Amino acid sequence: MDRVTTESPSSSPGTTNEQLYQRGLNVIPGGVNSPVRAFRSVGGTPYFVASGSGARVVDVEGREFIDYVQSYGASILGHANPVVIDRIREAALLGTTFGAPTRGEVELAEALCERVPGLEQVRLVSSGTEAVMSAVRLARGATGRTKILKFAGHYHGHSDSLLAAGGSGVADQGLSGSAGVTAGAVADTVVVPWNQVPVLDSDTAVVCVEPTAANMGLIPPASGFLQALRDECDRVGALLLFDEVITGFRLDVGSATAFYGVTPDIWCFGKVIGGGLPVGAFGSSREIMANLAPLGEVYQAGTLSGNPLATAAGCAVLEQLTPDAYLRLIATAETLAHGLRSAFDAAGVKAQVSTVGPLLGLFFGAHQPQNYEEAKVSVDLGLYPIWFHGMLDRGIALAPGPYEVWFPSLAHGDTEVSATVEAAFEVATLLKEHT
Secondary structure, X not given: OOOOEOXXXXXXXXXXXXXXXXXXXXXXXXXXXXXXXXXXXOOOOOOOEEEEEXXXXXXXXXXXXXXXXXXXXXXXXXXXXXXXXXXXXXXXXXXXXXXXXXXXXXXXXXXXXXXXXXXXXXXXXXXXXXXXXXXXXXXXXXXXXXXXEEEOOOOOOOOHHHOXXXXXXXXXXXXXXXXXXXXXXXXXXXXXXXXXXXXXXXXXXXXXXXOOEOOOOOEOOOOOHHHHHHHHHHHHOOEEEEEEOOOOOOOOOOHHHHHHOXXXXXXXEOHHHHOOOOOEEEXXXXXXXXXXXXXXXXXXXXXXXXXXXXXXXXXHHHHHOXXXXXXXXXXXXXXXXXXXXXXXXXXXXXXXEEEEOOEEEEEEOOOOOOOHHHHHHHXXXXXXXXXXXXXXXXXXXXXOOOOOOEOOOOOOOHXXXXXXXXXXXXHHHHHHOOO
């Protein structure tokens, strides 16, 4: 399969990925602004994106890739969706930020609350990390308790108290946490294995959970697990927090609450709800949200919170995410998963390809992991870098880290899926030589 090379308006003669990377190394730590982008897990030089359209991106060297990164799930419609671009343009012409309330933030908040069962109020912020950090503070303030419980391999952003045993970029970098996080910052953080219901005590303020684990590869909750977690929180009066930065409006019109039929006390959103712009949100019942300033004593603020460009983009995205759109997303993911399984089977490579709604995950090995420790065993086989570069060489862009999931978008059609499966058959044959 030959990779396509095109001209990009953002590329310039003599500019290569390596040249830009070296320039970046001089002025940016590691040459990137988020660690996974440095290709440390897979080796080689990162490609620098010049432009994107639909399911594809073009790098500064003019090489085109079918993209399954899609900004780690933010671009659910595909890149440069015309409706979203038009809304951003219209909003920008009116002003980019004001430090005062705008119509758009009310409309986005209404759109979120209308779609998610049980969600009554939200506060908009500028990132998923900020959403979870603020939500945990809210939970502690509302309950008067201090202890946080999280699951090993779940990633809740880079706030100090939640970096312990984190997935995503933390895992990709081979780190158990982060230097600079004091013992005091995590003294009240309890980490337990995924898919095991913990026994909580009366000091627990909040249980933070990704409804389906999507930052240590894709590992869904065991049957009945989320409801059991709900029941255990109710037993001791702890709050249940769904971190839906990935799953929010990715799994269903009503997010994980509708998909799994379990209602948390607090929700956190990001990625999809910003249409590719920096935005996050956390929300709950009116009673719990009344603890936030200016109504209550839990302080949270942000200069760019409710930014008019981001709210315009978010509303434009949500309007297009109809029930039919989710059926198409799920069908694309399932067709792709079937093709990948066929490729690995034909080559005799042991691999596990799974889907949860429109999310797709891949583990190498004979068994589907059920928790973080089992996921690490799969990654330690060392096959992902070969797989990643083999696919990239054939024009398929995957995340440069083995713990990330695939994000098919509504722009991925039969042509993209067929090309991906064709490449997978070729690369699976190469993988067999290393097993």
